[in-house]
Amino acid sequence: xxxxxxxxxxxxxxxxxxxxxxxxxxxxxxx
Amino acid sequence: xxxxxxxxAIWIIVYLLFVLGPMFALLVGSLPPARDFWTEFSAAIGYxxxxxxSLQFGLTARFRYVTNPWGEDIIYHFHRQxxxxxxxxxxxxxxxxxxxxxxxxxxxNFIQAxxxxxxxxxxTYSLIAIVVMSLWxxxxxxxxxxxxxxxxxxxxxxxxxxxxxxxxWGFYLVYPWKRTLWVGLTIFWLALLFYIRLIKPLFLLRxxxxxAEVREERGDTWTLVxxxxxxxxxxxxxxxxxxxxxxxxxxxxxxxxxxxSSSAAVTDGSVDxxxxxxxxxxxxxxxxxxGKRVYLDGPYGAFTIGNPADxxxxxxxxxxxxxxxSMLLTLADRGDxxxxxxxxxxxxxxxxxxxxxxxxxxxxxxxxxxxxLSNPPAGWxxxxxxxxxxxFKRHLPPPYDDHEYFICGPNVMMDSIEKALGEMHVPLSxxxxxxxxFV
Numbered sequence: 001x002x003x004x005x006x007x008x009x010x011x012x013x014x015x016x017x018x019x020x021x022x023x024x025x026x027x028x029x030x031x
Numbered sequence: 032x033x034x035x036x037x038x039x040a041i042w043i044i045v046y047l048l049f050v051l052g053p054m055f056a057l058l059v060g061s062l063p064p065a066r067d068f069w070t071e072f073s074a075a076i077g078y079x080x081x082x083x084x085s086l087q088f089g090l091t092a093r094f095r096y097v098t099n100p101w102g103e104d105i106i107y108h109f110h111r112q113x114x115x116x117x118x119x120x121x122x123x124x125x126x127x128x129x130x131x132x133x134x135x136x137x138x139x140n141f142i143q144a145x146x147x148x149x150x151x152x153x154x155t156y157s158l159i160a161i162v163v164m165s166l167w168x169x170x171x172x173x174x175x176x177x178x179x180x181x182x183x184x185x186x187x188x189x190x191x192x193x194x195x196x197x198x199x200w201g202f203y204l205v206y207p208w209k210r211t212l213w214v215g216l217t218i219f220w221l222a223l224l225f226y227i228r229l230i231k232p233l234f235l236l237r238x239x240x241x242x243a244e245v246r247e248e249r250g251d252t253w254t255l256v257x258x259x260x261x262x263x264x265x266x267x268x269x270x271x272x273x274x275x276x277x278x279x280x281x282x283x284x285x286x287x288x289x290x291x292s293s294s295a296a297v298t299d300g301s302v303d304x305x306x307x308x309x310x311x312x313x314x315x316x317x318x319x320x321x322g323k324r325v326y327l328d329g330p331y332g333a334f335t336i337g338n339p340a341d342x343x344x345x346x347x348x349x350x351x352x353x354x355x356x357s358m359l360l361t362l363a364d365r366g367d368x369x370x371x372x373x374x375x376x377x378x379x380x381x382x383x384x385x386x387x388x389x390x391x392x393x394x395x396x397x398x399x400x401x402x403x404l405s406n407p408p409a410g411w412x413x414x415x416x417x418x419x420x421x422x423f424k425r426h427l428p429p430p431y432d433d434h435e436y437f438i439c440g441p442n443v444m445m446d447s448i449e450k451a452l453g454e455m456h457v458p459l460s461x462x463x464x465x466x467x468x469f470v
Contacts, residue, residue, distance in 0.1 A: 003449075005459060006105045010112035013047070017083070017120065020051050021075035027058065028065040 035460040042101070049086055049216075054078045056212055057203040073127035074202070080120030081193045084158065085220040087114060087186065092223040093274075093331060102333045103272075103288075104466040111165065118158045121193070125151065147199025154192035157185045175311075183224065190217060232281035235326045238262045242323045243301065245316075250382035252307040252350060253316045254292060257325060264300020265329065267291055269336055269361040270354045270437065270463075273329025275304060277319055281326040287312055290354040290439070290465075291330070296364035302327070305384065307350035334437065334465040336362070342369060344427060346418060346448055348376040348440025349384075354465065355439065356385050363395040370397040372426060376418045376444060379406045401426050418444065420451035431455045436462035 033041070054075060065071060089097060090110045098106050128135050138148040161182060164171065168178050194217045197204070204210045244256035255275075267273075274286030293303035306316045319325075336343065336358050343362075345355040352375060362371065377383045380402075389400050403414040403422060414422055427434065436457065438448050445464055452462055 003105065003108050003446075006101070006109045007112055009043070010109055010116060013043075013050075013113060014116035014119075016047065017050060017079045017116075018076065020054075021072055021079055024054060024058070024075035025068050025071035028062070028071040029068045031062070031065055 039101075046086070049089075050079055050082045053082055053212055053216055057209060060206055060209075063202060063205070067131065069127055069131045073124050073131075076120040076127075077124035078197070080117045080124065081190070081197065082216075083113060083117035084121070084186075084193065085190050085217050087117070088190075088220040088223045092227050093328075095331070098331065098333060102463065102465060103331055104464075114165075115162065118162050121155060121158055125155070145199070147196055150192040150196035150199060154189045154196060157189035157192065161185045161189065183228075187221060187224065190221065229282070231328065232326075235276075235281035235328055238326075239324045240264075240302075240327050242319055242321050242325060245319055245321060247317070248305060248384045249386055250307060250349070250377070250384040252305055252384045254303050254305045255316065255319060255325075256293075256303050257301060257327065259300040260324070262300075264302070267295050267302070267330035269295045269357040270334040270465075271330035271332040272334075272354070272465075273302070273304070273327045273331065276326040276328075277316075277323070281328070286326075286328060288331075290332075290357065292353040292356045294360035294364045295357060296361050305350070305353040305356070307384070309350075332465065334439070334463050336435075336437070342434050343371045344434045344436045345371065345373045346375075346436065346438045346440070347373065348418070348444040349378075351439035351441070351444075351465075352384050353439075355437065356388070358437070359389070359392050359396060359398065363392055368397055370399070372399045372401065374401045374403060374418050374422060374426065376403045376405070376440065379404055380408050380411070399426070418448060420454060423451060423455065432457045432461055434461070438462060438464040439466075442466055 057078070087110055090106055090113075093103075101109070125135075138144045139152070141149060141152055144152070164173060164178055164181060164185075168175075173181075194214060197213065198210060204213070239260045240257040241260050242255055243258045244254075246254040246256065248254055270290070272288050272290040274288050276283055276286045289304040289306055291302050292305035293301065306313050308314050308316065334354060343358075345358065347355045355373060355375075359371065359373070362369075373389065375383070375389075380386075383402060389398075392398055393400070401414060401422070403416065403418050404411060405415070405417060407413070407415045414425075423431070431452075432455075434457075436452060438445055440448075445466055449462075449464060
């Protein structure tokens, strides 16, 4: 369970980073 | 101390700040004209991927406030999983650029490409090599020691080349303070590697230990009794472990992690490590001569007793008994009278490490020992097979989520027990586990 939690945390981190990268690109293009 | 969920939340926020903060710092001040969405997105995942790769040095630098509240084994697991995501981001960065600007494919020609593109190629190929060697080390028949050295060298090359590529391109780094921020952060993470590999060993060199006794235990297992030499030693919490270097100096690349098996209540600084012959480095342990100088880096690990609970449930498989033995001896020395149940899986009756010592501890503790044998002798009336949810229910009083659980043993056993605890609705905060093959 702890490893599963760590797996999900890594996956969630990846998703957050990609979403924030989309935000970064959007902010740049929208300027 | 903050409650478990709060510590987890803070850890995640700090991690994300280190990954995303430097990226958003690039947006401060006047900026060059924006390019198309996909080029900007590609740049963003490149920055994030590089920041995540740099942070990998911090995860494995053995700092207690980094490894808590997860435990060392989970940090290493996260290190592995997050590296796949980071490398995925770094590799996707040029792929997007090649898709939206095909003329950039010419940069793949390493000979004719400018240095900023060469650095990118060096970084990317190094990262791919790290992933391939880590995922398939055993299949590729690479020795652990060779792998570890190569892993470190490739990681340093990948991050250094990555930052060189970023500075070489320089699109967002027109301000010196932005360059300083990114280079400074990278140097900080790389410095952690030098701290753990050069500075820390220097300290260890001045704090050696002597082997006072090499004691044979049941189950092809040996206990090394170590005395500090010329210093008071360190105090530890039962359940913690240390990195042991037996052959060679502390500068040697491969220390090996072992749990302490002695009481944490001793006052002379001595520590025991109980090590089973698993056919690798451990097969040489019984040959260690008394009087030999060894080096011990520790203590580490969050696998420790201390939270309030009505009873402690210790679940050990094989040599996973060693941290439990330290807990039991410490509780006995402290006169702790709270009930403790030890569920202990072994192959057969004769190979139960610390069998007699555990019997003796029953006189000093409110201790129940349940042996679970996979190969029981004729006439055995106790538990047989493997520790599972049924064994729990036969021996533990409900409600199960009132107890505090400690689990240590082979990966297969840990997976099945953690699954069983989940089915019994025991929350993550109530159990602690440590995998002894985490490296």
